[in-house]
Amino acid sequence: MDTNSWISILGFIATVVLAFTVGVSYGGIVRKITARIQNRVGPPVYQNFFDIFKLYSKSTAVNHGWMQHLGPAFAITASVTSLMFIPVLNGQGEFWFANLNFKGDLIFLLYMMVFGSLGMALGAGQTGNPNSAIGVSRGLSQMVGYEIPWVLALVALMLQTKSTSITGIMDYQIAHGTWMMFESPLAFIAALMAMLGMFHYAPFDVTFAPAELSSGPASEFGGKYLAMMMTSGSIFAFVKLALFVDIFMGGASNLIMLVVKTFLLYMVPVLYGIVSPRYRTEQSIRYFWGWPTLIGVLGVLYVVFVR
Amino acid sequence: MPNDKNSQKIVDIIKNAARKHSLFVLAYGTGCGAIEIPPTMTSRYDAERFGIRGMATPRQADVLLVTGYLATKTLKRVIRAYEQMQDPKYVIGFGSCTINGGMYWDSYNTIKLLDKYIPVDVYINGCMPRPEAVITGFIELQKLIAEGKADGATKYKENLDWYRANQKKVIKNWNMPDYNW
Ligand code: SF4
Numbered sequence: 001m002d003t004n005s006w007i008s009i010l011g012f013i014a015t016v017v018l019a020f021t022v023g024v025s026y027g028g029i030v031r032k033i034t035a036r037i038q039n040r041v042g043p044p045v046y047q048n049f050f051d052i053f054k055l056y057s058k059s060t061a062v063n064h065g066w067m068q069h070l071g072p073a074f075a076i077t078a079s080v081t082s083l084m085f086i087p088v089l090n091g092q093g094e095f096w097f098a099n100l101n102f103k104g105d106l107i108f109l110l111y112m113m114v115f116g117s118l119g120m121a122l123g124a125g126q127t128g129n130p131n132s133a134i135g136v137s138r139g140l141s142q143m144v145g146y147e148i149p150w151v152l153a154l155v156a157l158m159l160q161t162k163s164t165s166i167t168g169i170m171d172y173q174i175a176h177g178t179w180m181m182f183e184s185p186l187a188f189i190a191a192l193m194a195m196l197g198m199f200h201y202a203p204f205d206v207t208f209a210p211a212e213l214s215s216g217p218a219s220e221f222g223g224k225y226l227a228m229m230m231t232s233g234s235i236f237a238f239v240k241l242a243l244f245v246d247i248f249m250g251g252a253s254n255l256i257m258l259v260v261k262t263f264l265l266y267m268v269p270v271l272y273g274i275v276s277p278r279y280r281t282e283q284s285i286r287y288f289w290g291w292p293t294l295i296g297v298l299g300v301l302y303v304v305f306v307r
Numbered sequence: 308m309p310n311d312k313n314s315q316k317i318v319d320i321i322k323n324a325a326r327k328h329s330l331f332v333l334a335y336g337t338g339c340g341a342i343e344i345p346p347t348m349t350s351r352y353d354a355e356r357f358g359i360r361g362m363a364t365p366r367q368a369d370v371l372l373v374t375g376y377l378a379t380k381t382l383k384r385v386i387r388a389y390e391q392m393q394d395p396k397y398v399i400g401f402g403s404c405t406i407n408g409g410m411y412w413d414s415y416n417t418i419k420l421l422d423k424y425i426p427v428d429v430y431i432n433g434c435m436p437r438p439e440a441v442i443t444g445f446i447e448l449q450k451l452i453a454e455g456k457a458d459g460a461t462k463y464k465e466n467l468d469w470y471r472a473n474q475k476k477v478i479k480n481w482n483m484p485d486y487n488w
Contacts, residue, residue, distance in 0.1 A: 047328075050329040058395070061393055219363065219367075226367055
């Protein structure tokens, strides 16, 4: 292999390490913030690293068959693969850690981001735990809910920038000197509301609901399987945040900007979640098919007729 | 785990440090002492400071917290839950009832010494122990874990016959599946 491919492989590894570190630290910070809002001291911010390390060092992990074995592997594969399509930083006109990019990768990403949940659904289905089955059906119904405003928002962006690749949208923002969240505010609002569901924080935590479903799909996954799920969840949180920053907030030119932007964005679902109780499944779906979808449709019409 | 020189390997020291700081608790709260668990976990005493966190299912948990008396009927469920947990796992006996039967000493359908049925690592006495005592018990468990001495699960595997015999003595209708834990 020549030097260029080695550099890009190093880039992949660096991206995964970065996503893991940022994702897990954010998880710890969220626990700390939750604790402070509930007037507690809270765990240290590095608590999630301990948790994941401890789960990886558990000496047994029971499994119920090969599909359950593959479920968390699917989840982690989907997270890492979607990460590969997200340009993490943009330098002056060029993209660092751009990793894999091609025309239409935004559409590919739409499918890839669902793949992990579907893999988990198959894995959880084999455990035979009734809580998992309920959790999976709830999760998939909720996904049908928030995918609609999310796709509408992306369609608005694609129409406006005449590009179906993430780098294309970033180039558009750099060329016009604005952010898509100001260029296409309705699409941004619709996507932001869809994001509330994507992160599974309250009031949309119907899938994992620990009090009623004993953590739903994850209920039969212990030890290393749970560790893999937590790892993939942390990476995936970073993927979603970085994607939002890239397509709506003009990307980030250095790591500090990236952390600031993703963190501010992350606080939207987190703070909304801390002060909310849980919706029922049908309430949550009705929520997504109400205002967010309407705003998404308006966003598309705005792009088509006004722009 | 300590080796034959009674000292831990470096790998174990690191692993045990992580285990000690991250205890996922499955609270088996059928005894009246369970009323002290909510204040321990919530704002007033905040056990999450020490990395102690409630978990919803046995598969995900490290610590089984048995709060108080166990009827022979519930003992069966506790054994099932305990055997579903993944190694390394620990048990905390909570309240006098798990130590000697407490005020249920002469009851016909509760067990007296929990340690005869599942291996207990730490006892917290009191009827009922206050949240401070509960947290002290957890810190005692953390110390044992750091020293590699919280090896109840290994003891259980080694003396499985003895534990099974004791369990079957009190549970008359023993029809439990075999677990490969
Ligand atoms: S020790 Fe006391 S408080 Fe605890 S279960 Fe027994 S009787 Fe109840």
